[in-house]
Amino acid sequence: MPELPEVQTTVSGLNNSIRNLTITDVWTEYNSPYFYGSETIKDPKYFAYFKKKIINAKISNVTRRAKNILINLSNGYTILIHMKMTGHVMYGDYNKKDPFNRHIRLIFYLSNGKTMDLCDSRKFAKVTLLETKTMFDTKHLKPIGPEPLNDDFTFPVFNRQIQKELNKKIKLVLMDQSVIAGIGNIYADESLWRAEINPEKIVKNISEKDKKRLFLAIKSTLKKGINLGGDSMSDYRNIDGERGNFQEQHMAYRKTGTNCLKRNCKGKIIRIVVGGRGTHYCNVHQAKI
Ligand SMILES: [Zn+2]
Numbered sequence: 437m438p439e440l441p442e443v444q445t446t447v448s449g450l451n452n453s454i455r456n457l458t459i460t461d462v463w464t465e466y467n468s469p470y471f472y473g474s475e476t477i478k479d480p481k482y483f484a485y486f487k488k489k490i491i492n493a494k495i496s497n498v499t500r501r502a503k504n505i506l507i508n509l510s511n512g513y514t515i516l517i518h519m520k521m522t523g524h525v526m527y528g529d530y531n532k533k534d535p536f537n538r539h540i541r542l543i544f545y546l547s548n549g550k551t552m553d554l555c556d557s558r559k560f561a562k563v564t565l566l567e568t569k570t571m572f573d574t575k576h577l578k579p580i581g582p583e584p585l586n587d588d589f590t591f592p593v594f595n596r597q598i599q600k601e602l603n604k605k606i607k608l609v610l611m612d613q614s615v616i617a618g619i620g621n622i623y624a625d626e627s628l629w630r631a632e633i634n635p636e637k638i639v640k641n642i643s644e645k646d647k648k649r650l651f652l653a654i655k656s657t658l659k660k661g662i663n664l665g666g667d668s669m670s671d672y673r674n675i676d677g678e679r680g681n682f683q684e685q686h687m688a689y690r691k692t693g694t695n696c697l698k699r700n701c702k703g704k705i706i707r708i709v710v711g712g713r714g715t716h717y718c719n720v721h722q723a724k725i
Pocket residue numbers: 696697698701702703704718719720721722
């Protein structure tokens with residue numbers, strides 16, 4: 437699933453491409469009576485409403501909250517896209533040769549003759565329309581915790597947030613969107629490897645020093661993900677339909693059986709399952725539970 441760095445990569449790309457364009461039409465193959473009442477475009481009735489509201493609206497800008505893309509329109513509405521498992525948004529003359537880019541479920545036609553397409557092989561993405569003024573009070577955005585790359589996300593804020601889940605395993609706490617926004621399986625494993633913390637360690641047993649290291653590791657790992665254009669180990673592609681490069685810099689995630697790359701560490705990366713999610717860590721420098 438695209439996490440904070442992938443969503444940010446998409447949002448930055450869209451901001452450079454679609455601002456000030458007008459939406460002239462929209463098409464989807466998502467809608468099915470199965471989704472009636474879902475308040476997403478998967479409900480055909482909702483899609484009709486969505487279409488009416490967004491046609492002829494101008495795109496003001498594109499922002500991000502956690503893993504949500506927020507396309508703000510000049511008519512007081514915002515299109516929310518959550519890419520979920522396999523979604524990615526592309527624009528214009530993107531790479532159509534890549535088979536990962538061929539599952540187009542939603543197309544926005546734009547006033548410059550180009551399109552913005554949502555590719556989503558497994559069809560789990562969520563698209564809905566919110567009033568911009570009140571969107572942060574809706575069920576989609578209200579329960580989300582602080583943004584880890586914001587300047588006001590300081591160590592005391594991080595500490596306060598994880599203290600809410602004192603008796604849980606740290607990996608699960610990091611992935612809980614109400615604790616911290618935007619972290620999923622990849623960046624949780626990678627941050628814990630850097631912070632030298634076992635993913636199953638219970639929050640209340642983590643020392644102050646280790647928590648400080650984890651706080652810094654989260655910020656630096658997410659920033660690295662953004663600098664490398666996101667992670668394309670799976671379906672994610674940027675708005676040009678091209679892969680990011682973070683997967684080439686993994687230290688733990690899906691590196692099962694390989695030697696740990698930490699300097700002077702003789703460990704190996706092993707895989708366990710935590711909360712139903714594949715979890716990868718070093719059996720030496722992250723051994724202590
Ligand atoms: Zn190691």
